[in-house]
Amino acid sequence: MTALGKLFRTTTFKLTLVYLTVFALFAAFLLGYFALNTRRLITEQITDTVNAEITGLSEQYRLGGVRRLVAVVDARARRPGSSLYLVTTFAGESLAGNVTSLPPGTLDNAGWTETAYRRLDESDSAEHPEHRALARVFQLPGGFRLLVGRDLDERERLYNIVISAGRWSIAIVIVLGLVGGLFVTRRVLRRVDAMTETTRTIMQGDLGGRLPVAGTGDELDRLAENLNLMLERIEALMHGLKEVSDNIAHDLKTPLTRLRNRAEQALRSAKKESEYRAALENTIEESDGLIRTFNALLMIARAESGQARENMSEFDAAEIAHDIGELYEPLAEEKGIALKVEAETPAPLNGNRELISQALANLVDNSIKYAEPRNGTVNGGPAEIVVRALSEGDRILLTVADSGPGIPEADRSRVIERFVRLEQSRSKPGSGLGLSLASAVARLHGGELTLADNNPGLKSIIALPRGGPVQIGG
Amino acid sequence: MRLLVIEDDRDAADYLVKAFREVGHVADAATDGDDGLAMALGGQYDVLIVDRMLPKRDGLAVIGALRAKGMETPALILSALGQVDDRVKGLRAGGDDYLPKPYSFSELLARVEVLARRRVGRSEETVLRVGDLKLDRLSHQVHRGQDEISLQPREFRLLEYLMQHAGQVVTRTMLLENVWDYHFDPQTNVIDVHISRLRSKIDKGFSLPLLHTVRGAGYMIRDGAR
Numbered sequence: 140m141t142a143l144g145k146l147f148r149t150t151t152f153k154l155t156l157v158y159l160t161v162f163a164l165f166a167a168f169l170l171g172y173f174a175l176n177t178r179r180l181i182t183e184q185i186t187d188t189v190n191a192e193i194t195g196l197s198e199q200y201r202l203g204g205v206r207r208l209v210a211v212v213d214a215r216a217r218r219p220g221s222s223l224y225l226v227t228t229f230a231g232e233s234l235a236g237n238v239t240s241l242p243p244g245t246l247d248n249a250g251w252t253e254t255a256y257r258r259l260d261e262s263d264s265a266e267h268p269e270h271r272a273l274a275r276v277f278q279l280p281g282g283f284r285l286l287v288g289r290d291l292d293e294r295e296r297l298y299n300i301v302i303s304a305g306r307w308s309i310a311i312v313i314v315l316g317l318v319g320g321l322f323v324t325r326r327v328l329r330r331v332d333a334m335t336e337t338t339r340t341i342m343q344g345d346l347g348g349r350l351p352v353a354g355t356g357d358e359l360d361r362l363a364e365n366l367n368l369m370l371e372r373i374e375a376l377m378h379g380l381k382e383v384s385d386n387i388a389h390d391l392k393t394p395l396t397r398l399r400n401r402a403e404q405a406l407r408s409a410k411k412e413s414e415y416r417a418a419l420e421n422t423i424e425e426s427d428g429l430i431r432t433f434n435a436l437l438m439i440a441r442a443e444s445g446q447a448r449e450n451m452s453e454f455d456a457a458e459i460a461h462d463i464g465e466l467y468e469p470l471a472e473e474k475g476i477a478l479k480v481e482a483e484t485p486a487p488l489n490g491n492r493e494l495i496s497q498a499l500a501n502l503v504d505n506s507i508k509y510a511e512p513r514n515g516t517v518n519g520g521p522a523e524i525v526v527r528a529l530s531e532g533d534r535i536l537l538t539v540a541d542s543g544p545g546i547p548e549a550d551r552s553r554v555i556e557r558f559v560r561l562e563q564s565r566s567k568p569g570s571g572l573g574l575s576l577a578s579a580v581a582r583l584h585g586g587e588l589t590l591a592d593n594n595p596g597l598k599s600i601i602a603l604p605r606g607g608p609v610q611i612g613g
Numbered sequence: 614m615r616l617l618v619i620e621d622d623r624d625a626a627d628y629l630v631k632a633f634r635e636v637g638h639v640a641d642a643a644t645d646g647d648d649g650l651a652m653a654l655g656g657q658y659d660v661l662i663v664d665r666m667l668p669k670r671d672g673l674a675v676i677g678a679l680r681a682k683g684m685e686t687p688a689l690i691l692s693a694l695g696q697v698d699d700r701v702k703g704l705r706a707g708g709d710d711y712l713p714k715p716y717s718f719s720e721l722l723a724r725v726e727v728l729a730r731r732r733v734g735r736s737e738e739t740v741l742r743v744g745d746l747k748l749d750r751l752s753h754q755v756h757r758g759q760d761e762i763s764l765q766p767r768e769f770r771l772l773e774y775l776m777q778h779a780g781q782v783v784t785r786t787m788l789l790e791n792v793w794d795y796h797f798d799p800q801t802n803v804i805d806v807h808i809s810r811l812r813s814k815i816d817k818g819f820s821l822p823l824l825h826t827v828r829g830a831g832y833m834i835r836d837g838a839r
Binding site: 427462466469472497500507508 | 698701713717767793797798801807809829
């Protein structure tokens with residue numbers, strides 16, 4: 140597509156053409172109407188003047204006969220810019236007037252006629268071209284004929300001026316319209332081209348690209364700004380995805396490698412059946428761990444994609460707190476931790492019961508894992524975990540507070556990410572997905588997971604809007 | 614027990630058939646939905662093991678067709694889709710249990726045996742007995758011999774479930790699903806601790822233990838004399 144062809148094909152240019160045609164037609168109509176009316180008006184004026192003169196002259200004839208008429212005509216004919224006069228006998232012999240070179244027979248019929256003529260004082264036919272006149276021939280009593288007329292040059296000149304003015308103005312309208320249209324179109328086209336160029340580089344994989352914003356705040360700018368916001372979101376998502384796949388590669392490949400190594404080792408060196416059995420049991424255990432990690436990842440992905448929104452129902456968060464507390468209490472006790480639940484008042488909530496239970500279970504599990512006391516006490520006090528469910532304004536808070544070592548403030552937002560496990564905890568069992576899942580579940584419900592200081596210890600808070608997630612449009 | 618495995622992956626089907634035969638059951642296999650439906654309608658099976666995604670006729674459709682014909686053979690759905698709502702969909706379509714892939718054979722076996730036994734209708738009894746352990750479902754009282762044992766409500770339900778399936782292996786996930794109504798996998802094995810608490814209440818001080826751990830599978834309550 141040539142540059143010009145592209146220009147002509149734009150919407151802006153097509154609109155320009157349509158408007159141009161409409162305006163040009165309108166101007167032509169207006170000017171034509173004006174020209175015709177002017178012409179008609181001048182003709183009327185001429186007719187009126189001629190009629191008045193004929194009335195006047197025939198009155199003179201009636202009063203003073205042909206002699207007086209001739210005298211008056213002579214006098215009038217000599218005035219500059221005068222009308223055209225001719226008085227003839229019945230035979231056509233000229234008695235007075237300032238007109239000559241009339242086509243023969245002009246005077247034979249009374250009434251209006253448009254005719255060619257020359258003035259008497261310019262009878263030299265070579266030098267002066269014929270003029271045209273609108274004249275009236277009047278039959279006087281006694282056989283004389285009187286012709287009175289007006290030159291039509293003025294009318295024609297005016298008419299021509301109007302017509303040519305019309306032509307010029309239409310030409311100018313068209314030229315200016317085309318030039319303006321092309322200019323605007325090219326400007327728009329340039330910006331659209333710049334956007335197209337950027338989107339093309341983005342499509343080729345450069346997600347950092349942004350559409351140019353001219354800063355004028357017009358519709359193209361608004362479009363570009365919105366598209367840029369969309370690109371930012373996409374870039375963030377892609378970044379997250381890349382991080383996740385890197386993490387998955389690492390955290391799934393490590394146990395897979397271990398699994399493979401053990402199987403290989405058993406094949407190579409196991410001698411007795413019991414050794415093979417042990418190796419196989421080990422393999423199953425290891426693959427169970429992998430399956431668990433995989434399930435957790437799928438669950439997070441599902442929560443993040445918002446698919447689980449379908450399974451929302453009304454339930455009491457306090458009940459969940461009691462249930463989960465009850466589920467984990469024996470485990471905590473076994474580890475020397477006192478697990479308490481403080482959720483006396485109902486905290487009604489709209490959400491996915493199963494997922495919220497699991498999120499809370501993960502937090503409790505986490506706390507039990509890390510708040511395990513050494514020598515019976517943690518940080519000098521008895522080890523304890525408190526699970527709470529309370530309503531606060533239009534939010535429901537599910538909190539798990541422990542007296543463990545806590546998480547340094549700098550690491551708090553990081554540990555929520557998938558697979559992130561702090562160095563100190565590498566030795567503990569777990570996939571590093573528990574907090575990620577809790578966070579994904581909270582976000583699914585339009586809430587959030589925050590980690591705070593329990594002085595000492597960790598306080599994990601899931602804050603959820605009471606009415607459930609607000610559907611985000613689009 | 615006669616079992617029908619409807620599974621399109623021939624390897625998986627062969628593996629299951631072989632494994633079921635090894636533990637003493639009779640098992641057949643079908644590899645697509647139409648064959649599976651025909652075999653299920655024709656044969657006297659105790660439990661059907663149905664893969665969810667099958668060629669020709671979807672697993673849920675097979676179960677739906679069976680139920681429409683009045684066949685109440687218990688069906689366990691195997692599926693790669695393991696989320697709660699998939700499970701709900703499966704059970705709503707007429708399945709009796711749902712096991713996400715990948716599964717362990719011991720888990721599948723335990724569930725199949727529970728399904729097969731359920732037809733006998735033990736769940737209606739008001740007093741459950743295993744050896745000298747007695748659980749009264751109406752008065753919520755538990756006795757071992759002459760001694761009354763006091764249990765927390767959840768412990769009572771745990772024991773009730775175990776006793777309903779006395780002599781059968783009950784897995785940890787089955788307990789979590791049926792006693793706690795959770796379908797997720799707790800990262801730590803919380804169930805073990807509940808069991809050991811229960812065990813200390815019902816077995817401690819008695820010469821004959823009733824609550825047994827089945828290695829690699831789960832738990833079983835059983836009269837040791839048997």
